Amino acid sequence: MARHNIVFGRDQAVQQGHSGPQFSQSGQGPAQGAQWSSGFAPERPEQLEAMYARPAATGHHTGRMSSRDALNAITATLGTVMVVGFVVAMTPAVFGFIGGAEGAQLGLVLATGAMIVGLIGGFITALVNIFKKQPSPALVLAYAGLEGLFLGGISGLMEFVRPGIALQAVFGTLAVAGTVLVMYRFGILRTSPKLNKIFGVAIVAYLLFMLVNIGYMLMVGDSLRTGWIGLVIGGLAVAMASYSLVMDFEDVERATKAGVPRVYAWRCAFGLAVTMIWLYIEILRIIAILRGD
Numbered sequence: 062m063a064r065h066n067i068v069f070g071r072d073q074a075v076q077q078g079h080s081g082p083q084f085s086q087s088g089q090g091p092a093q094g095a096q097w098s099s100g101f102a103p104e105r106p107e108q109l110e111a112m113y114a115r116p117a118a119t120g121h122h123t124g125r126m127s128s129r130d131a132l133n134a135i136t137a138t139l140g141t142v143m144v145v146g147f148v149v150a151m152t153p154a155v156f157g158f159i160g161g162a163e164g165a166q167l168g169l170v171l172a173t174g175a176m177i178v179g180l181i182g183g184f185i186t187a188l189v190n191i192f193k194k195q196p197s198p199a200l201v202l203a204y205a206g207l208e209g210l211f212l213g214g215i216s217g218l219m220e221f222v223r224p225g226i227a228l229q230a231v232f233g234t235l236a237v238a239g240t241v242l243v244m245y246r247f248g249i250l251r252t253s254p255k256l257n258k259i260f261g262v263a264i265v266a267y268l269l270f271m272l273v274n275i276g277y278m279l280m281v282g283d284s285l286r287t288g289w290i291g292l293v294i295g296g297l298a299v300a301m302a303s304y305s306l307v308m309d310f311e312d313v314e315r316a317t318k319a320g321v322p323r324v325y326a327w328r329c330a331f332g333l334a335v336t337m338i339w340l341y342i343e344i345l346r347i348i349a350i351l352r353g354d
Contacts, residue, residue, distance in 0.1 A: 124322060124323055125320040125321065125322065125323060126316055126317055126320070126321050126322065126323045126324075126325050126326050127317060127323070128313075128317050130323050130326035131313045131316070131317065131326045131329050131330070133326070134198070134201075134326040134327045134329065134330035135326075135329065135330040135333055135334075137202065137205075137330070138201055138202065138205045138327075138330040138331065138333075138334045139205070139330075139333075139334055139337060141202055141205035141206055141209060142205045142206075142208050142209045142212065142334060142337075142338065143209070144209065145205075145206050145209025145210060145213060146208075146209040146210075146212040146213035146216065147213065148213065149171075149172060149175045149209065149210055149212075149213025149214055149216075149217060150172070150212075150213040150214075150216040150217040150220060150227055151217070152168045152171050152172050152175075152213075152217055153165055153168035153169050153171075153172055153217050153218070153220070153221045154168070154217075154220070154221070155168065156168030156171070165221070168217070169217075169218065169221060172213070172214045172217035172218055173214060173218065174214075175210040175211070175213060175214040176210065176211055176213075176214025176215050176218070177214070178207070178210055178211075179207045179208060179209065179210030179211025179212070179213075179214060180211045182207035182210070183204060183207040183208045183210075183211050186200060186203050186204040186207055187204055187335065190204055190328075190331050195324070196324050196325055196327045196328040196331070197327070198324070198327045201327045201328075201330060201331045201334075204331065204334070205334060208334070208338050212338065212341065212342075215342075215345070216230070216345070219345065219349060223349070223352050226345070226348055226349065226352060227345070229348050230341055230344045230345040230348055231341070233344040233348065234337065234340050234341045234344050237299065237302075237303060237340060237344070238306060238337065238340065241303050241306045241307060241310075242306075242310065245306075245307055245310050250307045251307065251311075252304070252307055252308055252311060256304070257308075260301065260304055260305075263297070263301055264301065267294075267297070267298060267301065270285075270294065273285070274286060286346065286350075287350065288350070291346065291347075291350045292347060292350055292351075295343050295344075295346050295347040295350070296347070298339075298343040299340065299343050299344060299347070302336055302339050302340040302343060303340070305336045305339070306333075306336050306337075306340070309329070309332050309333045309336055312329060312332060313329045313333075316328075316329055
């Protein structure tokens with residue numbers, strides 16, 4: 062199975078499928094031919110009946126990834142991001158409520174520290190997860206926790222200046238992701254080789270613009286992502302993240318059909334988490350521009 066993005070690009074098991082135990086089309090047990098070729102053949106009708114009365118084989122029995130495995134891994138990963146992010150984002154408000162102005166300042170310092178730690182640590186663990194041949198649930202959850210620190214820190218800082226902006230960004234992210242999921246389930250949104258090439262060129266252009274913007278900020282002390290330019294760039298980024306979500310959904314579906322090892326559900330969860338975090342940041346930027354930050 063070919064992957065669309067770099068997250069699965071190094072996984073031979075995902076690209077070629079998984080040659081695990083072969084099960085009958087009914088899903089109720091090993092194929093008869095495999096059993097008979099090994100010298101076993103049921104001698105009595107009750108033996109044959111008992112064999113077909115067995116429960117349907119699941120991913121737990123076959124060692125293959127199922128949609129439930131993917132859903133569990135995605136829920137755990139995104140849940141970790143949300144829980145850690147919520148705790149960190151609430152730090153300035155909680156400290157301010159307890160200690161007044163001094164407490165609020167302490168909360169802002171802690172949120173800033175969490176944002177820096179999450180930014181650096183999340184970048185490092187993301188690279189490790191991308192280039193690691195075998196997915197690791199612990200590393201994926203570590204990435205989720207660090208990204209929770211980053212998102213919580215930046216959300217807490219912006220929330221302190223513009224109350225309600227983080228909640229707006231969360232609802233906006235869920236609305237976009239939910240719409241993409243519904244349209245994907247109805248077959249309205251799909252990828253294509255031509256769109257994938259356009260997406261690849263757009264990603265390169267986006268990254269180049271980000272590098273130019275960083276250099277501009279270091280030299281001038283201002284950002285290019287303000288005003289109408291910032292809104293246009295943000296809108297294009299949201300569109301690219303939405304298309305990346307379609308890629309992620311297709312990857313989960315194809316990985317399930319390919320019968321890859323169950324542990325690769327965490328690779329799917331990692332890829333989806335990267336896209337969702339990107340989508341949230343872009344929507345947060347757009348709202349900040351619209352609110353005059």
